[in-house]
Amino acid sequence: MTESLEQPFGLRQFPTGIAGLDRVLSGGLFIGGNYMVMGPPGAGKTILGNQLCFHHIASGGRALYLSLLAETSSRLLATLERFTFYTPDALGDTITYFSGSSALEKGGLEELLQLIRTETRRLRATLLVLDGTTVLEGVSSQQDWIRFLYGLYVSAEITECTTILLMQTPQSTDLSREQTIMEGLIELAMPAYGMRAARELRVRKFRGSGFLEGRHSYAITEAGIVVHPRTEELLAAAQIASPGVAATAEQESKKRIGPARLDDMMRGGLPADSITLLLGASGTGKTLLGSHFLLANATQREPALYFGFSERPSRLERKLARFGLDITHARAEGHLEVLWQSPLQPHLDVSAERLLEAIRRGNIRQLFIDGLGGWQRAIGSAERLDLFLTALFSELQALNVTTMCSVELPALFSPTLELPMTVSGIADLADNLIFLRYVELESQLYRLLSILKMRESDYDPAIREFRITNHGIDVAPTFASAQAILTGVAVPLSREEQSKPFPAKAEDAEGRQP
Structure with missing residues (x-):
């Protein structure tokens, strides 16, 4: 007995x-x-x-x-x-x-x-x-x-x-x-x-x-x-039983994203333990930027986790290698774990259990969730996703995890920022919002980046052009090459300006508008 x-x-x-x-x-x-x-x-x-x-x-x-x-x-x-x-x-x-x-x-x-x-x-x-x-x-x-x-x-x-x-x-x-x-x-x-x-x-x-x-x-x-x-019910009970502790000096520090000029725009990076949403249409560079974030901070003291619904580990390695991001070494050294979740998994709570177990097991401090929409397909009722993500985000912050999530926007081009109905409420809960978008000009596509929100830090609100190069994401030093607004109205640059590469070092890192 x-x-x-x-x-x-x-x-x-x-x-x-x-x-x-x-x-x-x-x-x-x-x-x-x-x-x-x-x-x-x-x-x-x-x-x-x-x-x-x-x-x-x-x-x-x-x-x-x-x-x-x-x-x-x-x-x-x-x-x-x-x-x-x-x-x-x-x-x-x-x-x-x-x-x-x-x-x-x-x-x-x-x-x-x-x-x-x-x-x-x-x-x-x-x-x-x-x-x-x-x-x-x-x-x-x-x-x-x-x-x-x-x-x-x-x-x-x-x-x-x-x-x-x-x-x-x-x-x-x-x-x-x-x-x-x-x-x-x-x-x-x-x-x-x-x-x-x-x-x-x-x-x-x-x-x-x-x-x-x-x-x-x-x-x-x-x-x-x-x-x-049910994840939100389980986490709510656990948080009541174990209330959070006061933030430490380490928790109040910044976590680099990777591209230097983007870190400058965010006054050093993301606040520790914060929740960041990357908003953008397909192909705008969300996965690449999230991988920059993981590799910028992946060390033995601050291990990182990639959790995604579309990229298997082997495919993700090959994809990122084309942009100069070597996650193979980080994985071999135990600094980075790649966890793939099948989008056909019918149980929302099963994937949440896998995610939280991996975080606790590996003492994860940096997390990139590639595609919140993957959970949308696993829910039985649309109204549940907001509750689920609210509880999950709260638990991640209680575990001192700095989290970045990509959110797929439905339209490649739109005069307004339209969030999917299933995650519209989560934007209010996120600490930081980064918007990646396309602008079409003279039959060419340009990528623009802007910071819409940072709850615990000052930031540069200017719109910047960014490019995807053999070395990953390169952000323009000023707003000069991004004379466009979120409504999609753009002013053509000269041919000389269009062909000019971004300088290696920003002369005007602040990029403030006159």
Whole structure:
């Protein structure tokens, strides 16, 4: 038995063995509690029930799995063999399977309840899973059903045997009587978002402890049920439990972006621990500028992380090498990690878990998220992205990570700055905004850069032209070559001015307009 199972009786929790579910339940189930798990066919109720049993016996408990379904125990066990939690050696020893159908047919709910009490005592079970309780609706009245639930509640408390009922989601949404008796109610659902199906877990009630509210993603894998708590709910609970500390002198320093003249425009670089958005259409140089930022600060003391949705590590290395940015050496030395996230990953919270785990594992101090739109494709509801990013940005700042994110703008040319609807609210939360854009003039494209916002620092607001060269991004020393405004009205330069390269050193680094 684990230590938690050997404590004196009281409101004592023990882990379910499913890490994400334990986070949602703030620790796990209570000894002697009775819980109901509801869901439609195929939601994974039976898998969850068996997984809880095998994790329970692995920690020293004894489990009893009683089924009212037509499926035989041998067929059920055959389907469990593909899961890694299944251990056949425990069968008949610390975990027992049997059917309650005969008792139910013989004496109804009263006979079934008596069987449960007898076998629980005989086997010294500390966890009981009752599968297929939906069939009881057809053989009992509502009054008998409530009396049966109350009998299980009393039996669980007396024997200290935690009881879990698995049943299909009832047609009636009125579960007021069941919720009064049951100490916990967990609902599994399979909603559809457009053409994509999802799996979501929701705790509707959990007596004796707080829990993470709302819907949480889960998946059925070889390991069984894997629960991914909703990122914003999980991070909010963690931040309440561990409030931030006062900023240090190191946190108040600046982090270079890389291109010297851009650093000059930002009076030395980005404020440490700040959030910066790179806004620009496709091809304006967002990935390149973000990579400049990572390499400018990547050292053993300040390791960096690239997290992107489109560039695999090998492809990113080849792409940046064309511009004189060698990330191969930085990766080999352990100063830079490149983490690719498949844009086909349907779970928003899975990618957030990977990102935060990599940051904590590598003590990351510089982060470039290449393409916030990659998370847009992983959300089931559009209104969630703002909440998700708000919680994530707050956590990154609490971890002392200076973060830069690229945001794809929908139009190559636009007289106004139009943010995608899914990230329009995040611009207000960001500390710094850098705008990269195209200007078309005499059948040629020019790239312009401007700083729209810096919350904790003075900066140069002038519009600068920048070019992508064999050595990366080169920013003009003054505004003279960028006589254009954000509405797209441009004044042609002379041929001599157009062909003149940017000087190696800016004579007017401030670039202030007359």
